[in-house]
Amino acid sequence: xxxxxxxxxxxxxxxxxxxxxxxxxxxxxxxxxxxxxxxxxxxxxxxxxxxxxxxxxxxxxxxxxxxxxxxxxxxxxxxxxxxxxxxxxxxxxxxxxxxxxxxxxxxxxxxxxxxxxxxxxxxxxxxxxxxxxxxxxxxxxxxxxxxxxxxxxxxxxxxxxxxxxxxxxxxxxxxxxxxxxxxxxxxxxxxxxxxxxxxxxxxxxxxxxxxxxxxxxxxxxxxxxxxxxxxxxxxxxxxxxxxx
Numbered sequence: 001x002x003x004x005x006x007x008x009x010x011x012x013x014x015x016x017x018x019x020x021x022x023x024x025x026x027x028x029x030x031x032x033x034x035x036x037x038x039x040x041x042x043x044x045x046x047x048x049x050x051x052x053x054x055x056x057x058x059x060x061x062x063x064x065x066x067x068x069x070x071x072x073x074x075x076x077x078x079x080x081x082x083x084x085x086x087x088x089x090x091x092x093x094x095x096x097x098x099x100x101x102x103x104x105x106x107x108x109x110x111x112x113x114x115x116x117x118x119x120x121x122x123x124x125x126x127x128x129x130x131x132x133x134x135x136x137x138x139x140x141x142x143x144x145x146x147x148x149x150x151x152x153x154x155x156x157x158x159x160x161x162x163x164x165x166x167x168x169x170x171x172x173x174x175x176x177x178x179x180x181x182x183x184x185x186x187x188x189x190x191x192x193x194x195x196x197x198x199x200x201x202x203x204x205x206x207x208x209x210x211x212x213x214x215x216x217x218x219x220x221x222x223x224x225x226x227x228x229x230x231x232x233x234x235x236x237x238x239x240x241x242x243x244x
């Protein structure tokens with residue numbers, strides 16, 4: 001892992017956007033793994049700015065999102081498809097058919113998971129996967145548990161996760177109870193991973209992710225097993241590299 005700390009979120013967003021843009025410039029047909037929630041909004045704004053300046057094109061890029069709520073209409077403003085359109089896709093030249101988000105309204109969610117994994121693997125692998133981290137250590141919607149799934153699957157959201165996401169809804173009752181998410185195998189299959197963590201309230205869970213034991217009770221800790229993880233944060237944390 002490589003840890004980069006920033007004095008403010010604006011600098012963090014710019015650096016994260018520059019990293020994603022560098023991937024696209026080096027490989028115009030790059031496959032990018034996208035994330036939603038509050039964390040990537042500023043990053044996406046910076047990407048849009050760069051596109052509008054004519055400095056990058058996404059015409060050949062393919063994207064795969066980590067997850068989607070189950071049972072929430074695609075047209076709902078808080079669906080992750082709507083989020084991506086509003087914050088990124090509608091403002092760049094990416095082809096709609098090259099943007100992929102799991103279908104949380106599929107009649108057979110298990111079959112949708114298999115279809116989604118196959119679509120990813122048909123691309124070879126994701127060149128750069130963007131991740132945030134939940135307060136309980138979840139990535140995507142892979143919640144802490146005794147076991148974690150390798151492939152894209154349906155998950156029951158922890159109450160803490162629903163509480164954290166209720167700020168996007170009118171009330172907790174509107175927050176879906178289930179989601180479909182890439183599994184840990186799909187996430188760790190990416191060639192490179194960018195983990196963006198904002199807010200000092202995330203410092204403790206980030207420390208456990210970077211320095212704690214690898215455990216399914218902190219899904220993000222499995223990132224320690226990946227050969228190329230870049231962490232960008234404004235948290236006051238230290239990555240304790242051990243030397244043998």
